[in-house]
Amino acid sequence: MADYKDPENTILMELKDGTVVIELLPDVAPQHSERMKELARSGAYDNVAFHRVIDGFMAQTGDVQFANMENDFNIRRAGTGGSDLPDLPAEFSRLPHDRGTLGAARSQNPNSANSQFFINFKDNHFLNGQYTVYGRVVSGMEHVDKIVRGEPPMSPDRMISVKVAADA
DSSP states (O other), X not given: OOOOSOGGGEEEEEETTEEEEEEEOTTTOXXXXXXXXXXXXXXXXXXXXXXXXXXXXEEEEOOOTTOOTTXXXXXXXXXSOOOSSOOBOOOOOSOOXXXXXXXXXXXXXXXXXXXXXXXXXXXXXXXXXXXXXXXXXXXXXXXXXXXXXXXXXXXXXXXXXXXXXXXX
């Protein structure tokens, strides 16, 4: 096993081009960090598509409800679902939405985050204080940069597998 600072709070996301290592921030957003670990451990994030990828902005994924985007109906629905778990309350902080940070995707309701998240391609400080930051990419950002763009992409990239480093 690689030498991670805190394996229990490190996520290993396998993409087509390689592994993305994400450091969760349980001291900043404990409920969001715990939710990501819970869904990763259950396998819910495996094979989930990046359904909204905007060049120069971010890549969004994590819709475990509509994970199977093989048919047109689910392609249109992706981004509207979550998990069977209850929504999470906002855990806003002073951490900025810098390149490589993970933000919790949500509806207009600040307390509606569930399983979806996004990875910022660049500093997106206009999101500060409006979306929970609960992780950051510590290696493999070059793989995130290669995710196919689109809303939704015609042939979306997927999270092949998502694991907690302590379990790998």
